[in-house]
Amino acid sequence: MTGEAALEAVIEARCLRKSFAAAEVVRGIDIAVPRAHCFGLLGPNGAGKTTIILMLLGQSPLTSGSLEVFGQPMPAAGRTVRGRMGVVPQIDNLDPDFTVAENLRVYGSYFGLEANVIAARIQNLLEFVALSDRAESRIDTLSGGMKRRLTIARALINDPELLVLDEPTTGLDPQARHMIWARLRDLRQSGKTLVLTTHYMEEAERLCDEVVIIDQGRILAQGSPPALIRQYVEPEVLELRGDKADIGSLFDDVPGSRVETIGDTVYCYMHDAKSVDQLLQRAPKLSFLRRPANLEDVFLAITGRELRD
Amino acid sequence: MTSGYDLRLPRLRSSALTVWRRNVLVWRKLITPSLLINFGEPLLYLLGLGYGLGLFIGDMAGLPYLTFLASGIVASSAMNTASFEGMYSVFTRMVPQRTYESMLATPIDVDDIIAGEMIWCATKSTISGTAILLVASILGAVEEWRAVAAIPVMFVTGLCFAGPAIVMTAISKSYDFFNYYFTLVVTPMFILCGVFYPVSTLPAALQSVVQFLPLTHAVALVRPLMAGLEPQSVLVHLAVLLAYALASYYLAVVLVRRRLVV
Ligand SMILES: Nc1ncnc2c1ncn2[C@@H]1O[C@H](COP(=O)(O)OP(=O)(O)OP(=O)(O)O)[C@@H](O)[C@H]1O
Ligand SMILES: [Mg+2]
Numbered sequence: 114m115t116g117e118a119a120l121e122a123v124i125e126a127r128c129l130r131k132s133f134a135a136a137e138v139v140r141g142i143d144i145a146v147p148r149a150h151c152f153g154l155l156g157p158n159g160a161g162k163t164t165i166i167l168m169l170l171g172q173s174p175l176t177s178g179s180l181e182v183f184g185q186p187m188p189a190a191g192r193t194v195r196g197r198m199g200v201v202p203q204i205d206n207l208d209p210d211f212t213v214a215e216n217l218r219v220y221g222s223y224f225g226l227e228a229n230v231i232a233a234r235i236q237n238l239l240e241f242v243a244l245s246d247r248a249e250s251r252i253d254t255l256s257g258g259m260k261r262r263l264t265i266a267r268a269l270i271n272d273p274e275l276l277v278l279d280e281p282t283t284g285l286d287p288q289a290r291h292m293i294w295a296r297l298r299d300l301r302q303s304g305k306t307l308v309l310t311t312h313y314m315e316e317a318e319r320l321c322d323e324v325v326i327i328d329q330g331r332i333l334a335q336g337s338p339p340a341l342i343r344q345y346v347e348p349e350v351l352e353l354r355g356d357k358a359d360i361g362s363l364f365d366d367v368p369g370s371r372v373e374t375i376g377d378t379v380y381c382y383m384h385d386a387k388s389v390d391q392l393l394q395r396a397p398k399l400s401f402l403r404r405p406a407n408l409e410d411v412f413l414a415i416t417g418r419e420l421r422d
Numbered sequence: 423m424t425s426g427y428d429l430r431l432p433r434l435r436s437s438a439l440t441v442w443r444r445n446v447l448v449w450r451k452l453i454t455p456s457l458l459i460n461f462g463e464p465l466l467y468l469l470g471l472g473y474g475l476g477l478f479i480g481d482m483a484g485l486p487y488l489t490f491l492a493s494g495i496v497a498s499s500a501m502n503t504a505s506f507e508g509m510y511s512v513f514t515r516m517v518p519q520r521t522y523e524s525m526l527a528t529p530i531d532v533d534d535i536i537a538g539e540m541i542w543c544a545t546k547s548t549i550s551g552t553a554i555l556l557v558a559s560i561l562g563a564v565e566e567w568r569a570v571a572a573i574p575v576m577f578v579t580g581l582c583f584a585g586p587a588i589v590m591t592a593i594s595k596s597y598d599f600f601n602y603y604f605t606l607v608v609t610p611m612f613i614l615c616g617v618f619y620p621v622s623t624l625p626a627a628l629q630s631v632v633q634f635l636p637l638t639h640a641v642a643l644v645r646p647l648m649a650g651l652e653p654q655s656v657l658v659h660l661a662v663l664l665a666y667a668l669a670s671y672y673l674a675v676v677l678v679r680r681r682l683v684v
């Protein structure tokens with residue numbers, strides 16, 4: 114990172130650790146999130162992403178290390194910091210006793226905002242997340258995507274400088290996901306700092322200026338998505354599906370290629386996938402896909418392919 | 423800190439009223455059925471028990487039985503209402519609804535949540551107690567205007583029972599647990615603390631035990647106020663109720679912190 118003053122850190126964690134009775138789940142995390150950046154926390158299930166976010170909110174005391182948000186120590190400065198922050202939790206916790214608009218109004222009151230300030234924001238926020246026509250709906254009549262959009266609107270009611278989103282698009286259809294991506298890009302453009310976790314590497318690649326890949330509470334890799342792709346995998350990938358016998362030792366002689374087999378699919382990472390066109394003609398029964406390497410390839414290369422829980 | 427307790431003294435702030443206001447807004451949506459229950463239940467008690475039993479009993483401890491019973495029911499209803507709200511409703515907001523989790527992402531702290539909930543429980547106690555007071559006065563069981571002084575007593579009684587109820591909520595895994603508290607704590611007080619008959623008729627040993635139970639003190643304040651008499655030892659009774667409220671507030675804050683701020 115360059116030493117420019119513009120890169121003032123909104124979040125700065127040093128050697129952050131968290132233990133529960135059973136185990137240490139965050140094991141020495143160092144991160145710095147500059148203002149107006151979108152920062153992604155990636156990692157398999159149980160990696161410690163939500164735990165880190167709860168520490169950011171001051172909802173979970175640190176076991177050791179230090180954590181500053183807006184230059185203030187957490188969790189000591191929790192109340193002040195949360196006033197300048199918006200949170201989209203992993204599990205929806207909209208208030209089922211209220212309608213859509215009332216949810217925003219009541220949540221706004223938790224920040225001590227004046228009723229007229231809240232009222233003025235509600236309309237804009239509902240428009241922003243395309244829920245204007247559902248203002249009077251009960252929460253249990255909303256679809257999963259609408260609930261998620263409302264949760265995002267709710268996180269913006271205090272006009273926060275920092276927005277923290279824990280899996281904002283999990284379980285949503287492509288339409289809803291694209292709409293949320295567009296909104297998050299708008300927010301980033303408007304100068305807000307974003308921190309998000311996601312299991313969708315495409316999402317991280319589209320939105321994040323920088324990501325960290327965490328596993329078992331440790332950072333395994335850090336950087337911008339294109340830099341990580343350059344660093345950890347070959348630029349092109351050939352996916353082959355078909356009989357093992359047909360694939361056989363097809364790639365044994367391709368220089369600089371790396372082959373992984375998962376089930377009936379072979380992933381061949383290489384520098385120039387065109388170079389194997391001739392090879393492929395020798396095995397006409399194989400179906401194949403040639404594509405540029407992406408963040409998911411990096412993620413799998415770094416965290417392995419075993420299932421987590 | 424991870425598995426220990428955060429024992430710092432809670433701080434009272436205006437954010438508590440924000441939590442209280444949320445509950446008022448929800449209550450307002452269901453105001454008609456709520457009030458129907460608030461008025462219907464005591465009407466049933468006072469007409470059924472007060473008139474029915476009163477015919478046989480006549481006077482109790484120098485008061486008409488209807489007045490005696492009505493004042494006991496005012497106090498016990500404050501207890502019941504706060505206990506019920508502090509357990510079932512608070513548990514609903516804490517666990518399935520995750521309402522507190524959403525509040526804790528804002529400048530609201532556990533201190534504010536518990537204070538707000540206790541004030542809300544006490545508000546509901548006051549509403550139900552006042553409803554009974556009204557019904558009782560319509561039935562002619564209230565002596566004079568002094569009875570309005572029972573209204574703040576209902577509030578303090580509500581605070582006193584809200585805290586222990588929230589303590590139970592903080593340590594319970596499910597709603598089932600609350601049955602024990604009602605059976606082992608609330609019902610015995612309802613029966614022993616002078617709601618239906620004077621405490622002085624209990625065996626001596628039991629009388630001294632009953633002096634430690636807060637409902638006894640709530641009844642001792644409400645009864646003379648409704649009967650048009652001068653209440654005795656007001657400060658002692660209030661001190662007992664407030665001591666229960668404060669101690670249980672602190673305990674509830676510590677236990678809820680441990681449950682929600684992990
Ligand atoms: N309150 C708790 N008590 C004990 N262990 C916990 C607690 N909260 C989380 N853990 C454990 O800490 C580890 C990290 O959990 P965390 O929720 O932070 O993971 P995550 O990266 O958010 O996972 P996911 O992608 O599934 O949401 C897990 O092993 C989890 O079981
Ligand atoms: Mg998580």
